[in-house]
Amino acid sequence: MNVTYKKLWKLLIDKQITAADIRRATELSSCTMSKLRHDEPVSITVLLKVAAVLDCDISDMCEFEKSSVDR
Incomplete structure (x- = not known):
């Protein structure tokens, strides 16, 4: 699994x-x-x-994405 922090960067922009x-x-x-x-x-x-x-909560900042290997 891979982590992504896209939510964090969006949250920073919003705030x-x-x-x-x-x-x-x-x-x-x-x-x-x-x-x-x-x-x-x-x-x-x-x-x-x-x-x-x-x-905020950790889940508001990051999420995990399945990689092609994990599928």
Whole structure:
């Protein structure tokens, strides 16, 4: 399965918050932000920090997609 953070980026646009704002508020590293931008897995702790800042649930920010191998 692959993770996608499309919902996160849409949520940021809807709330008029930049990725830089999230990075500062959560004190995430640039490497972690890069993982989010490239739909790479990050820890639950990271997702919980972002969810707390955005006042949302993890499921509001990401979802899992089946890859062709998983089908």
